[in-house]
Amino acid sequence: MVKNPVLPQIEFRSVTKTYGKITAVRDLSLTVGCGEFLTILGPSGSGKTTTLMLLAGFEAPTAGDILIAGRSVAAVPSYRRDQGIVFQSYALFPHLTVTRNLEFPLEMRGINAAERTTRVRRMLERVHLGDFGGRMPSQLSGGQQQRVALARALIADPPFLLLDEPLGALDRNLREQMQIEMKSLHKEFGTTTVCVTHDQEEALTLSDRIVVMRAGQIEQTDSPEALYDRPATCFVAKFLGEANILENCNFELETDAAQPSGTVAMIRPERICIVAPDAANRGDADRRQSITGTVDDMIYAGPLRKYHVRVGSSVFIVREHVAAGQPIFRPGDGVCLDWLRSDIRFVAA
Amino acid sequence: MKIFQKLGQMPIGLTVPAFAILLIVFGMPIILLFLSSINAPAFSVTNYYKFFSQPANVRVLFQTIEVSVLATGMCLIVGYPTAYLIVTASKRVRLTLIALVIIPYLTSGLARTYAWIVILGDRGVINNLLLHLGVIHSPLPLIYNRTAVYIGMVHIMLPLMILPLVSAMMGIDRSLMAAARSMGARPLAAFWRVFFPLSLPGVRSGSLLVFVFCLGFYITPAALGGLRDAMLSTFIAAQVTSSFEISKIATSAFILLAIAVAVLSMLGLNLAGAQGRAATSAPRSWVVRLPIFAMRKHYFSEFPNRYRAKLWTTQLYQAGGNSRLSNIVGAVFVLIVMVYLLSPGLIVVIMSFSAGTFLEFPPSGVSLQWYRSFFGDPSWNGAAWTSIQIGIAVAILSTVVGTLAAYGLNRTHPRLRGFLTMTILTPVTIPVIVVGIATYLGLVNLGLIGSKTGIVLAQSLGAIGIVVVIVSATLANLDRTLEQAAKSMRAGPLQTFLRVTLPLIRPGVIGGAVFAFLHSFDEVVITSLVSGYSIRTLPLKMWENIRNQIDPTIAAVASLLMLVPVLWLIVLYLMWWRARPRDHHTLSELAT
Ligand SMILES: Nc1ncnc2c1ncn2[C@@H]1O[C@H](COP(=O)(O)OP(=O)(O)O)[C@@H](O)[C@H]1O
Ligand SMILES: [Mg+2]
Numbered sequence: 001m002v003k004n005p006v007l008p009q010i011e012f013r014s015v016t017k018t019y020g021k022i023t024a025v026r027d028l029s030l031t032v033g034c035g036e037f038l039t040i041l042g043p044s045g046s047g048k049t050t051t052l053m054l055l056a057g058f059e060a061p062t063a064g065d066i067l068i069a070g071r072s073v074a075a076v077p078s079y080r081r082d083q084g085i086v087f088q089s090y091a092l093f094p095h096l097t098v099t100r101n102l103e104f105p106l107e108m109r110g111i112n113a114a115e116r117t118t119r120v121r122r123m124l125e126r127v128h129l130g131d132f133g134g135r136m137p138s139q140l141s142g143g144q145q146q147r148v149a150l151a152r153a154l155i156a157d158p159p160f161l162l163l164d165e166p167l168g169a170l171d172r173n174l175r176e177q178m179q180i181e182m183k184s185l186h187k188e189f190g191t192t193t194v195c196v197t198h199d200q201e202e203a204l205t206l207s208d209r210i211v212v213m214r215a216g217q218i219e220q221t222d223s224p225e226a227l228y229d230r231p232a233t234c235f236v237a238k239f240l241g242e243a244n245i246l247e248n249c250n251f252e253l254e255t256d257a258a259q260p261s262g263t264v265a266m267i268r269p270e271r272i273c274i275v276a277p278d279a280a281n282r283g284d285a286d287r288r289q290s291i292t293g294t295v296d297d298m299i300y301a302g303p304l305r306k307y308h309v310r311v312g313s314s315v316f317i318v319r320e321h322v323a324a325g326q327p328i329f330r331p332g333d334g335v336c337l338d339w340l341r342s343d344i345r346f347v348a349a
Numbered sequence: 350m351k352i353f354q355k356l357g358q359m360p361i362g363l364t365v366p367a368f369a370i371l372l373i374v375f376g377m378p379i380i381l382l383f384l385s386s387i388n389a390p391a392f393s394v395t396n397y398y399k400f401f402s403q404p405a406n407v408r409v410l411f412q413t414i415e416v417s418v419l420a421t422g423m424c425l426i427v428g429y430p431t432a433y434l435i436v437t438a439s440k441r442v443r444l445t446l447i448a449l450v451i452i453p454y455l456t457s458g459l460a461r462t463y464a465w466i467v468i469l470g471d472r473g474v475i476n477n478l479l480l481h482l483g484v485i486h487s488p489l490p491l492i493y494n495r496t497a498v499y500i501g502m503v504h505i506m507l508p509l510m511i512l513p514l515v516s517a518m519m520g521i522d523r524s525l526m527a528a529a530r531s532m533g534a535r536p537l538a539a540f541w542r543v544f545f546p547l548s549l550p551g552v553r554s555g556s557l558l559v560f561v562f563c564l565g566f567y568i569t570p571a572a573l574g575g576l577r578d579a580m581l582s583t584f585i586a587a588q589v590t591s592s593f594e595i596s597k598i599a600t601s602a603f604i605l606l607a608i609a610v611a612v613l614s615m616l617g618l619n620l621a622g623a624q625g626r627a628a629t630s631a632p633r634s635w636v637v638r639l640p641i642f643a644m645r646k647h648y649f650s651e652f653p654n655r656y657r658a659k660l661w662t663t664q665l666y667q668a669g670g671n672s673r674l675s676n677i678v679g680a681v682f683v684l685i686v687m688v689y690l691l692s693p694g695l696i697v698v699i700m701s702f703s704a705g706t707f708l709e710f711p712p713s714g715v716s717l718q719w720y721r722s723f724f725g726d727p728s729w730n731g732a733a734w735t736s737i738q739i740g741i742a743v744a745i746l747s748t749v750v751g752t753l754a755a756y757g758l759n760r761t762h763p764r765l766r767g768f769l770t771m772t773i774l775t776p777v778t779i780p781v782i783v784v785g786i787a788t789y790l791g792l793v794n795l796g797l798i799g800s801k802t803g804i805v806l807a808q809s810l811g812a813i814g815i816v817v818v819i820v821s822a823t824l825a826n827l828d829r830t831l832e833q834a835a836k837s838m839r840a841g842p843l844q845t846f847l848r849v850t851l852p853l854i855r856p857g858v859i860g861g862a863v864f865a866f867l868h869s870f871d872e873v874v875i876t877s878l879v880s881g882y883s884i885r886t887l888p889l890k891m892w893e894n895i896r897n898q899i900d901p902t903i904a905a906v907a908s909l910l911m912l913v914p915v916l917w918l919i920v921l922y923l924m925w926w927r928a929r930p931r932d933h934h935t936l937s938e939l940a941t
Contacts, residue, residue: 058833079836079845091834095852104848105838156838 009034015064017050024050026216032194037186039195039203042213048196052164057081084153088165090145092137098148099133105156119155127151143174160192167202179205200240212236233348237266242317250312254289256341263346269319271343274307276327277336290338295329309337363757366750367773367813374806375776378791386599396600413581417563420502424510424559431686432514434679453690454508455914457871459888460907462569463895464693465501474696474710497573505569506562507690510555517551553616561609565780568873572895581605582782589878602786609780694911701904708901719905729902732890736870739886742805743812743869748862751816759824773817776810785875792879799881807879808869815868816861823857856924863917
């Protein structure tokens with residue numbers, strides 16, 4: 001299929017949406033580039049779905065404006081916008097077969113029957129559901145339904161695609177498989193995609209950029225790597241992966257740079273090494289810091305070992321890949337934790 | 350400007366046809382009625398004073414309340430244990446019993462009243478049998494007294510009590526009883542402390558339904574009672590035909606309405622308020638008031654689930670212990686209730702095949718003579734044809750108007766929705782005689798008394814309410830994202846409605862149409878007031894026959910009337926059952 005040559009750009013300008021006294025989205029400004037895969041990530045109730053519904057035209061902003069390709073779409077009803085949506089519940093029409101479901105968006109665009117049949121067949125092949133055209137949605141498994149929903153959203157080649165928790169209803173294995181599939185579909189169609197999820201793994205795997213939302217506001221927007229490696233706030237650091245916040249510690253934190261005011265120091269669990277007390281400090285002592293503590297708890301997690309280490313009154317989380325020859329510590333063991341000073345991050349409290 | 354645009358798009362506009370009919374045929378006349386009862390513009394309570402100063406009126410008023418309260422009480426005493434036993438029975442038995450309660454509910458009240466005349470009359474089944482056996486030498490006075498009124502009324506209203514009770518009881522979370530038991534509550538304690546309080550909403554809606562129905566439906570007391578057993582509604586109806594003195598009629602009607610409203614607000618609103626969700630629960634509690642509908646969901650959802658934890662739930666429900674004796678007592682009780690509910694209809698059907706020159710039970714020979722007489726006599730088959738025509742017109746009008754209104758209401762703000770739904774349902778929630786009087790006045794003003802158009806409009810008032818309830822409940826179960834999905838694929842509002850919404854709510858729409866038709870086909874009270882003696886529907890012709898000379902043909906008519914709803918029930922059942930998309934799944938699972 002041919003990529004759409006001029007993909008529109010989506011722009012939110014200070015959009016606010018209130019439901020009575022509840023402010024679901026507050027002063028949100030955001031630009032989605034052409035062909036980009038953008039994920040909106042946030043805990044439940046943070047306003048993700050509302051943002052998506054605003055973009056889809058099912059809700060009108062209370063204040064602010066939404067522009068697509070530079071034109072305000074406030075007055076454009078959803079059925080005149082060119083978009084594909086995958087709903088959280090898939091919203092497959094239960095009274096129509098898979099084929100009729102896929103034909104629906106084509107019919108609405110006035111495409112003739114012959115062309116529809118070809119495109120549906122091709123699309124079903126593409127999502128590995130060639131033999132399922134005659135089934136009713138209720139006769140499909142969750143993963144198959146998900147693929148039909150995705151196919152239906154993409155079949156009319158819309159310039160942008162909206163996904164609301166697209167993989168939320170699938171089990172873990174299926175989810176990974178679908179992530180790969182979605183990524184390849186995105187590459188193939190090049191559709192500008194806005195995806196909403198509360199699943200950090202999904203966000204990190206799929207996205208070009210991630211918007212982290214909290215209580216109706218954007219907390220940080222960045223690439224997955226940057227977001228994980230340099231979180232701007234404590235909330236982002238904790239929401240995306242695990243974080244040790246170094247506050248009220250019983251030792252002096254050694255840092256390369258001075259700590260800006262209003263921030264706290266943070267280090268990721270996998271950046272900390274755990275060693276026996278006598279094996280501490282490996283040469284470059286001037287670039288590292290070591291402290292001692294006691295193992296509280298140890299959890300096996302397949303290829304990982306997760307330790308809870310008590311240092312004074314605070315507990316550190318340490319994550320270590322299991323490797324040959326590595327000592328295993330038991331609860332009660334005294335250990336030494338050490339890390340590179342450059343791995344310390346300052347995040348807004 | 351923007352507000353104007355918004356208003357134009359508001360789906361509330363779809364309720365306009367329904368409210369227009371309601372207002373013109375019922376709303377304005379009832380206000381006029383009220384004004385004339387207080388002698389507007391003089392505004393005095395003279396009419397009410399006059400009413401209460403006549404001892405005869407006061408006696409009838411008290412009698413009305415007494416009969417209604419006692420009938421409701423008897424229904425509850427018989428209905429609660431019946432409902433409980435139905436709910437605790439095994440699934441197969443439960444479904445059968447529910448069907449056996451629904452059948453009489455759908456059957457013409459007039460036909461069932463007639464059945465009691467046939468059974469209790471001086472030459473009726475019981476007297477004939479006793480005479481034949483030589484137990485008595487002259488007929489016992491079984492009919493035309495208060496006892497006969499109660500027997501008939503409880504018989505007619507019992508399904509109205511049982512169905513909401515069963516619905517409420519089936520909604521009780523099964524694990525709660527287990528929890529109570531696990532905390533050491535003995536079976537009886539678990540019943541009184543957990544099950545009974547949770548079943549109270551069903552008690553409430555069943556009692557309301559029966560009580561208000563008793564207030565307005567004068568047919569049964571008039572047919573089975575003596576002259577001294579007149580109800581206020583009988584009085585009102587008689588006044589319309591004898592001397593149309595509007596202020597007097599209005600006064601009686603509003604006194605009746607006041608009793609109904611007092612009871613409604615006492616039982617209805619207080620309890621809803623106590624549950625702390627008055628605004629949202631109001632429409633739902635009205636839904637319960639049309640019990641057949643409330644039942645549907647449970648009834649039909651049982652099929653896909655029938656294999657799920659059958660024994661477990663049944664045992665947990667056995668709150669009253671499980672001894673063999675109590676099981677036998679329960680079974681006998683249910684059996685008696687079912688015989689009471691069903692045998693009158695059955696007897697009439699059997700008698701309708703009598704070969705002799707009058708009806709006998711048991712018939713000495715089988716013949717179709719009464720059916721021939723029904724189909725051959727133009728006054729009977731003409732009436733049937735009129736009823737069918739009117740019924741179809743009512744079904745079409747109220748289905749279209751009611752579906753639009755339900756759709757519009759579904760898209761309106763919940764608080765407004767509750768209020769508007771209650772307003773649309775007024776004609777089915779207040780005593781029917783009051784609706785009849787108001788409608789009579791409304792049609793007089795429109796010059797439509799004695800016309801088919803007038804009857805269709807009058808019957809549509811209630812039918813629209815029924816359609817709104819059924820379609821609303823179907824819409825409430827509709828996943829709104831399906832419509833959003835259609836819109837995201839460039840389907841406009843009309844296309845979305847026709848291609849997605851309508852196919853998905855079709856079972857509700859068809860169900861609404863069927864019930865609208867049945868409502869029209871059975872209606873006597875309002876129709877008799879507005880027909881102006883120039884139009885005979887089948888129920889009118891029957892009613893006239895019951896009161897004057899009893900032509901045995903009526904047995905054939907009554908049998909047919911009992912058959913029609915059973916056929917409808919089968920049609921609906923097949924449709925609803927097949928309409929559930931999940932069942933494709935279940936069926937294919939069962940097949941493999
Ligand atoms: N239609 C609505 N009416 C009232 N409040 C709503 C509505 N939709 C969402 N909200 C509120 O707005 C907030 C954000 O909701 P939502 O966008 O659904 O969050 P998320 O999808 O991130 O879980 C929540 O507090 C929710 O209760
Ligand atoms: Mg959401």
